Amino acid sequence: MTTRSQLRLLQDLINSLRASMRTKFNRHVSIPDLLSDRWETARFYGFGEGTSCYNNVLILGDVKVGRNTWIGPNVVLDGSGGLEIGDHCSISAGVQIYSHHTVAWSTSRGEAPVEKRSTQIGNGVYIGPNSVVQMGTSIGDDSVVGAMSFVNRDVPSGGRGFGVPFRLQD
Amino acid sequence: MTTRSQLRLLQDLINSLRASMRTKFNRHVSIPDLLSDRWETARFYGFGEGTSCYNNVLILGDVKVGRNTWIGPNVVLDGSGGLEIGDHCSISAGVQIYSHHTVAWSTSRGEAPVEKRSTQIGNGVYIGPNSVVQMGTSIGDDSVVGAMSFVNRDVPSGGRGFGVPFRLQD
Amino acid sequence: MTTRSQLRLLQDLINSLRASMRTKFNRHVSIPDLLSDRWETARFYGFGEGTSCYNNVLILGDVKVGRNTWIGPNVVLDGSGGLEIGDHCSISAGVQIYSHHTVAWSTSRGEAPVEKRSTQIGNGVYIGPNSVVQMGTSIGDDSVVGAMSFVNRDVPSGGRGFGVPFRLQD
Numbered sequence: 481m482t483t484r485s486q487l488r489l490l491q492d493l494i495n496s497l498r499a500s501m502r503t504k505f506n507r508h509v510s511i512p513d514l515l516s517d518r519w520e521t522a523r524f525y526g527f528g529e530g531t532s533c534y535n536n537v538l539i540l541g542d543v544k545v546g547r548n549t550w551i552g553p554n555v556v557l558d559g560s561g562g563l564e565i566g567d568h569c570s571i572s573a574g575v576q577i578y579s580h581h582t583v584a585w586s587t588s589r590g591e592a593p594v595e596k597r598s599t600q601i602g603n604g605v606y607i608g609p610n611s612v613v614q615m616g617t618s619i620g621d622d623s624v625v626g627a628m629s630f631v632n633r634d635v636p637s638g639g640r641g642f643g644v645p646f647r648l649q650d
Numbered sequence: 651m652t653t654r655s656q657l658r659l660l661q662d663l664i665n666s667l668r669a670s671m672r673t674k675f676n677r678h679v680s681i682p683d684l685l686s687d688r689w690e691t692a693r694f695y696g697f698g699e700g701t702s703c704y705n706n707v708l709i710l711g712d713v714k715v716g717r718n719t720w721i722g723p724n725v726v727l728d729g730s731g732g733l734e735i736g737d738h739c740s741i742s743a744g745v746q747i748y749s750h751h752t753v754a755w756s757t758s759r760g761e762a763p764v765e766k767r768s769t770q771i772g773n774g775v776y777i778g779p780n781s782v783v784q785m786g787t788s789i790g791d792d793s794v795v796g797a798m799s800f801v802n803r804d805v806p807s808g809g810r811g812f813g814v815p816f817r818l819q820d
Numbered sequence: 821m822t823t824r825s826q827l828r829l830l831q832d833l834i835n836s837l838r839a840s841m842r843t844k845f846n847r848h849v850s851i852p853d854l855l856s857d858r859w860e861t862a863r864f865y866g867f868g869e870g871t872s873c874y875n876n877v878l879i880l881g882d883v884k885v886g887r888n889t890w891i892g893p894n895v896v897l898d899g900s901g902g903l904e905i906g907d908h909c910s911i912s913a914g915v916q917i918y919s920h921h922t923v924a925w926s927t928s929r930g931e932a933p934v935e936k937r938s939t940q941i942g943n944g945v946y947i948g949p950n951s952v953v954q955m956g957t958s959i960g961d962d963s964v965v966g967a968m969s970f971v972n973r974d975v976p977s978g979g980r981g982f983g984v985p986f987r988l989q990d
Contacts, residue, residue: 486663490685493826498694508695508709511682512851515830524838525848536706536876538893538913539848548760550752553708554724554744554894556913556949568759570752573708573726574744574780574894574914576949576967582890582910586946587962589908590888606756609726609746609782610914612949612967622757627746627782628800628814630968630982642800644814644968644984656833660855668864678865678879681852706876718930720922723878724894724914738929740922743878743896744914744950776926779896779916779952792927797916797952798970798984812970814984 510553512536522551528567541579546603561596561615566603572627574610577601581615602637680723682706692721698737711749716773731766731785736773742797744780747771751785772807781812850893852876862891868907881919886943901936901955906943912967914950917941921955942977 497514501507518532525539528547537551543559545551546566552573557563561579565571579599584592597616601607605619608627619625619635626642633646641648651659667684671677688702695709698717707721713729715721716736722743727733731749735741749769754762767786771777775789778797789795789805796812803816811818821829837854841847858872865879868887877891883899885891886906892913897903901919905911919939924932937956941947945959948967959965959975966982973986981988 483663483666486659487667487685489821489826490663493823493830494685496823497827502694506711508691508707510706510708511685515827515834515851521848524842536850536893537848538850541846553706553726554914556893568756570756573746574724574950576913578949581948583946583964586908586910587944587964589944604757604759606753608751609748610744610780610950610968614967622759624753624757626800627784627802628780628798628968628984630966642814644798644982651829653833653836656829657837657855660833664855672864676881678861678877680876680878681855723876723896738926740926743916744894774927774929776923778921779918780914780950792929794923794927796970797954798950798968812984814968 509534510536513553552609558599558615560594562598563601564599565601566605566621568603569601569605569607571607572609572611575607575612577607577613578615608642679704680706683723722779728769728785730764732768733771734769735771736775736791738773739771739775739777741777742779742781745777745782747777747783748785778812849874850876853893892949898939898955900934902938903941904939905941906945906961908943909941909945909947911947912949912951915947915952917947917953918955948982 512535516535522531522533527545530548533551534553537555539557541559543557544564549569551571554574556576558578563579580594580596582594585594600618602621604622607625611625611629614632620637622638623635624640629642629646630644631646639648682705686705692701692703697715700718703721704723707725709727711729713727714734719739721741724744726746728748733749750764750766752764755764770788772791774792777795781795781799784802787801790807792808793805794810799812799816800814801816809818852875856875862871862873867885870888873891874893877895879897881899883897884904889909891911894914896916898918903919920934920936922934925934940958942961944962947965951965951969954972960977962978963975964980969982969986970984971986979988
């Protein structure tokens with residue numbers, strides 16, 4: 481099979497899957513999301529029933545996720561220092577939740593080790609698009625972290641706010 | 651065909667496409683962007699002439715986009731509550747434009763419905779990298795939203811600013 | 821070969837690579853990252869020894885990168901106006917480093933040209949997740965740019981800070 485005919489076959493497959501996605505769900509997703517299933521991906525990593533996870537989510541180490549949680553595209557779930565996420569959360573597109581960082585590793589030119597601390601996200605938590613959660617943070621049940629936030633301290637249950645850094649609303 | 655030989659064939663195809671991309675355009679794009687065409691993707695979704703759209707753009711529901719608009723990688727265009735974007739816009743990499751959110755859905759543990767409100771982006775609008783536009787927002791013609799902004803209120807025509815939340819410059 | 825049997829073959833290959841990634845490295849990566857190697861990608865673009873680069877990094881024009889630098893997923897490295905990055909840097913997931921912008925292009929409805937200015941990143945620099953570096957910026961050795969920052973002015977060697985816009989800590 482020539483490279484050109486192999487490419488043609490692959491593009492025919494992709495176009496067929498894309499047309500079906502558009503007809504059934506009125507949406508466009510990336511080629512990797514056409515080739516995989518968001519609920520099957522979540523099950524394969526032991527996440528709870530009803531949880532879905534886009535194909536390009538980067539999952540590092542041990543991450544526990546509850547039921548009915550939505551995990552969007554371009555998300556990073558870093559369990560290298562431990563990460564737990566509850567039920568019915570919205571982990572919006574572009575959100576990154578960490579349990580390590582490499583600040584000292586970089587500024588020591590690779591001498592200092594990577595730092596790690598575990599992170600917890602409760603149940604019913606909304607984390608808005610592109611927000612980043614620092615290692616060692618705890619976010620309580622039913623709280624709302626607005627879009628574009630940098631969460632570098634704990635958020636109490638029912639707390640709401642946003643910002644860089646995150647600020648609780650009164 | 652064994653898994654190993656299938657993988658080899660696929661990687662040969664990818665390497666061939668990558669070398670061609672580098673020679674012709676001096677750039678590196680993801681494998682899905684090697685397998686698809688940005689202008690064809692835009693046409694398939696009915697976007698205007700000259701508009702281009704990277705492969706991993708997530709398009710939800712009915713989204714209308716005008717002519718000569720550049721839509722970067724890692725973008726979310728959410729038309730579930732209605733979204734229109736004009737001509738000659740720069741929708742920079744990582745931008746997310748919404749017409750729904752799931753704040754009440756999450757904090758009610760799945761009881762409350764998803765909220766929706768339509769969003770409009772005019773002509774000649776620049777939206778900088780990683781910015782997020784909240785549902786129900788209107789951004790006027792020829793305005794500039796700087797990088798890393800959270801737009802949660804209307805931006806007038808010709809307005810310029812940035813920030814979390816977005817603030818107009820004097 | 822029918823479309824269905826072609827899809828089945830491809831999914832079998834992907835599932836096999838995914839299982840191997842999980843067993844060996846306890847992680848989940850996107851399908852394109854299963855099909856490519858982060859170190860080989862960096863070498864192909866002439867980056868230094870020990871540097872790695874996720875598959876969906878968008879590289880535009882001439883970008884020079886030193887040794888032992890980590891380049892995460894969803895990163896944009898824009899060398900269209902010139903970009904150099906040193907050794908032992910952490911270019912975190914979602915970071916976008918520019919040497920051009922299209923503000924005038926958009927607001928002039930395509931009349932004005934794209935603006936370009938070169939950008940330099942030193943050695944031992946940490947740039948946190950989702951941060952954006954504007955064209956024409958210089959970031960000195962061993963400095964730390966926190967997550968969610970918009971860097972629109974120079975950062976001195978050893979400087980630390982974060983924010984939109986970036987603010988140096990005392």
